[in-house]
Structures are given as structure tokens and as C-alpha cells.
Amino acid sequence: MIRLLTISAAVCLAMAATPLLAAEKPVDPYVQSNANAGVTPFAGDEMLRAFHGPQGVSRIVDEMLARVTTDPRTKEIFAATDMERLRRVLKEQIVYILxxxxxxxxxxxxTAHRDQGVQQTDFNILVEHLQTAMDHEHVAFRAQNRLLAKLAPMERDVVVR
Ligand code: HEM
Incomplete structure (x- = not known):
């Protein structure tokens, strides 16, 4: 009985120390839609398999974000960003597109990039870091290029004119 109580107390302490939900900051209301991803997704599962599934995408996005948020040329842009949210929705977006x-x-x-002041050079730097991350994940060159071709037209909505 004493042992059981000790275990329960340990479990309660662990629960108190770990927040139940990830701490994302609220954003202004918007209408959720897959159309917000900005492009039509690839058909079939060939592309997602080429990226080693959602886990592969997760590793790629984590590495790319680690790079753009520490690169002295781009890190200031992310200074006020809720990285918890960005990481989550970016992974969703890439998996959806694939x-x-x-x-x-x-x-x-x-909407997402309206106040971020992203320049053409920032866009190119992010793409370079994405390519490095895809290389490290051993994504075939052709599959890399097919994803990049989907992302390229987004430049007009991301970059400040
Ligand atoms: C094709 C290229 C890009 C894609 C697909 C993309 C995707 C996204 C997504 C999905 C979000 C989050 C939207 C949300 O919170 O609802 C976001 C936010 C953001 N992006 Fe991008 N992005 C791209 C290029 C860039 C570039 C080049 C930069 C700067 C180097 C950048 C900086 C940011 C920042 C700072 C935010 C956070 C905005 C905030 O704090 O509210 N993005 N992006």
C-alpha cells in the first residue's frame, strides 16, 4: 500500500512538471483550409516515401529551422516568432504537399509573412538550408527538385515587394 502511494505521488509530481499541451501562442482568428498551404499536393504516396514519411519531413524541418534561426543573416527575422507553432504547421504543410x-x-x-520583412536573399538562404537538410536526409535529387518547384511560386507571397 505504501509502495503504491509512493508510485502515485511520483506520477503526480511528473505530471505537474510537464505541461499537458504544447505552449503555442494565440494568433488572430483565420479560416482553416488546406488551400492555405498555397499549392495543390502531389498525388499518390511516391513523394512522401521519397522523403521517408512524416518522420523524414520532421527531421528536415527541424534541421532547416535550426539553421535559419542561427544563421546570422536570417536569425533576426525569427526573433519574435512562436517556434512551437511554426515547427508544427510547417511540418503539416510539407507533409500535406507531399x-x-x-x-x-x-x-x-x-498573411503569415505580411509583417516579416522577408527579402529575396532571405528566401534564397532558406532554400539553401532546406537543400542541405534534404541532402542530410538522403532525399533523392529529383524528389528534392520536385518539392522546390512547388515552393518556388510562394516567393511572391513571402517576399516583401
Ligand atoms: C516557400 C517558402 C516558405 C514556406 C513554405 C513558409 C511557410 C511558413 C508557414 C507554414 C508559416 C506559419 C503560418 C502560421 O503560423 O499559420 C510561416 C511563418 C513564418 N515564416 Fe515562412 N515560409 C517560407 C519562407 C520563409 C522565409 C524565406 C522566411 C525568412 C527567412 C520565413 C519566415 C517566417 C516567419 C518569421 C514566420 C513566423 C510569422 C509569425 O511569427 O507570425 N518564411 N512560414
Missing amino acids: GGKVDYTGRDMK
Whole structure:
């Protein structure tokens, strides 16, 4: 009995120390839609398999974000960003575009980048870091290029004119 109580107390302490939900900051209301992802997804599962599934995408996004948020040329842009949210919705967006059975729950690209002051050179730097991350994940060159071709037109909504 005493042993059981000790275990329960230990479990309670562990629960108190770990927040139940990830601490994302609230954003202004918006209409959720897969159309917010900005492009039509690839058909079938060939592309998602080429990226080693959602886990592969997760590793790629984590590495790319680690790079852009520490690169002295781009890190200031992310200084006020809720990285918890960005990490989550960016993974959703890429898995969705690659043909995964997930919904993209983030904002459209124009709204998301409206006040970020992203320049053309920043866009190119992010793409370079994405390529490095895809290389490290051993994504085939052709599959890398097919994703980049989907992302390229988003530049008009991301970059400040
Ligand atoms: C094709 C390229 C890009 C894609 C697909 C993309 C995707 C996204 C997504 C999904 C979000 C989150 C939307 C939400 O919170 O609802 C976001 C936010 C953001 N992006 Fe991008 N992005 C791109 C390019 C860039 C570039 C080049 C930069 C700067 C180097 C950048 C900086 C940011 C920042 C700072 C935020 C956070 C905005 C906030 O704090 O509210 N993005 N992006």
C-alpha cells in the first residue's frame, strides 16, 4: 500500500512538471483550409516515401529551422516568432504537399509573412538550408527538385515587394 502511494505521488509530481499541451501562442482568428498551404499536393504516396514519411519531413524541418534561426543573416527575422507553432504547421504543410493524409491548419502564406520583412536573399538562404537538410536526409535529387518547384511560386507571397 505504501509502495503504491509512493508510485502515485511520483506520477503526480511528473505530471505537474510537464505541461499537458504544447505552449503555442494565440494568433488572430483565420479560416482553416488546406488551400492555405498555397499549392495543390502531389498525388499518390511516391513523394512522401521519397522523403521517408512524416518522420523524414520532421527531421528536415527541424534541421532547416535550426539553421535559419542561427544563421546570422536570417536569425533576426525569427526573433519574435512562436517556434512551437511554426515547427508544427510547417511540418503539416510539407507533409500535406507531399501527398500525406494530413490537413494543413496554418495561415495562408501572404498573411503569415505580411509583417516579416522577408527579402529575396532571405528566401534564397532558406532554400539553401532546406537543400542541405534534404541532402542530410538522403532525399533523392529529383524528389528534392520536385518539392522546390512547388515552393518556388510562394516567393511572391513571402517576399516583401
Ligand atoms: C516557400 C517558402 C516558405 C514556406 C513554405 C513558409 C511557410 C511558413 C508557414 C507554414 C508559416 C506559419 C503560418 C502560421 O503560423 O499559420 C510561416 C511563418 C513564418 N515564416 Fe515562412 N515560409 C517560407 C519562407 C520563409 C522565409 C524565406 C522566411 C525568412 C527567412 C520565413 C519566415 C517566417 C516567419 C518569421 C514566420 C513566423 C510569422 C509569425 O511569427 O507570425 N518564411 N512560414
